[in-house]
Amino acid sequence: MLCFFVASARSDIVVVVSAASPISSLSKNQVEKIFLGKSRRFPNGSRAVPLNQSEGNLERDAFYQMVSGKSPAQIKAHWAKLIFTGRGQPPKEAASNDDVKQLLTNNGVNISYIDRTAVDDSVKIVALK
Template sequence: MKKLILASLISTCSFVAFADVAVIVNPSNSNSLDKNEIKKIYLGKSKSFADGVKVNPVNQNGNSVVDEFNNKVVGKSSSQLNAYWSKLVFTGKGTPPEKLDSDQAVIDFVVSNADSIGYIDSAKVSDAVKVIATF
């Protein structure tokens, strides 16, 4: 009985309502991307949009949006992704996306840079950016 109560308590406590993550680009960007293409960009395997324009991805510093994006889109935990990028940096094969401090900082960056892509909490989306995917 104690195990059943404990299991119920743990599952109830571990249920956290995560917000959706919106992947955003500058409104002037006419490209459309699917989950796999976004994943390739954030793993450094794709360096440009479909139209040939160099892509400039931005990340966020550790928060729940980052964890959601990493899990839902990239398919890695934050620690796995940090290890992945550490290896690429050490071997000289890549540079991770710049990290910004907040959803608003990502929005401001994307608005100011036509070649950029970022992600934010979907509740923070404004008319200033174009949402290309929600996860």
């Protein structure tokens, strides 16, 4: 039972794009760079605009653990460095898996992550290389 909870909190996060997006696979490193403000582009050259989940959401902590191995505090310290040197702003945030799906179809943002159980026709799972 304990194993089940740990597994569901850790590894059932999937990176998603809108169903119409041409992006189908990325490396963890590419995803990390996009979400940490180190890269503004997908490998195909198009603009990447990431959408975060709100601070404190389990999905968010599990996502960063998965792609970068960094703790919430490390992620926050990373953004403090960029924000207070005028070198970047953290991604916009959505409050829930449902909000992520809704916002991904609005075109303003084009990559995010949700719990696998929340995946539906509106989004496409990005395979992580």
